[in-house]
């Protein structure tokens with residue numbers, strides 16, 4: 001069971017809901033996290049249960065970033081809006097930077113997300129189980 005974060009900006013939320021609905025059978029069985037509104041929208045439209053953090057502008061990206069910094073998160077699907085400025089742009093950049101620091105697979109558009117979720121379904125993320133097994137825990 002891997003930890004997956006789902007985040008979508010407002011004009012990408014329909015795309016996120018459609019995507020997660022299409023791959024609900026793959027997401028089911030993993031531990032799902034989301035920013036507040038994205039998580040609510042997905043739960044309203046699927047049978048999935050999701051741990052919701054704060055809404056993005058209120059710190060949700062940073063909360064997910066904290067888990068990425070600890071190498072806890074296994075996959076991020078972050079459907080960003082590339083055509084609209086966000087008040088919390090620094091938080092968004094920080095989250096993406098931390099994904100690169102830890103080498104966490106992170107999709108920022110649905111085409112890449114689809115490739116990663118198909119890879120997940122095929123078992124290509126097994127290496128993440130090893131990361132968790134050998135990662136030192138916090139005492």
Ligand SMILES: O=C(CO)COP(=O)(O)O
Nearest residue numbers: 035036037038055056057
């Ligand atoms: O703003 C976001 C990510 O940067 C998403 O937040 P919401 O899911 O609460 O809309």
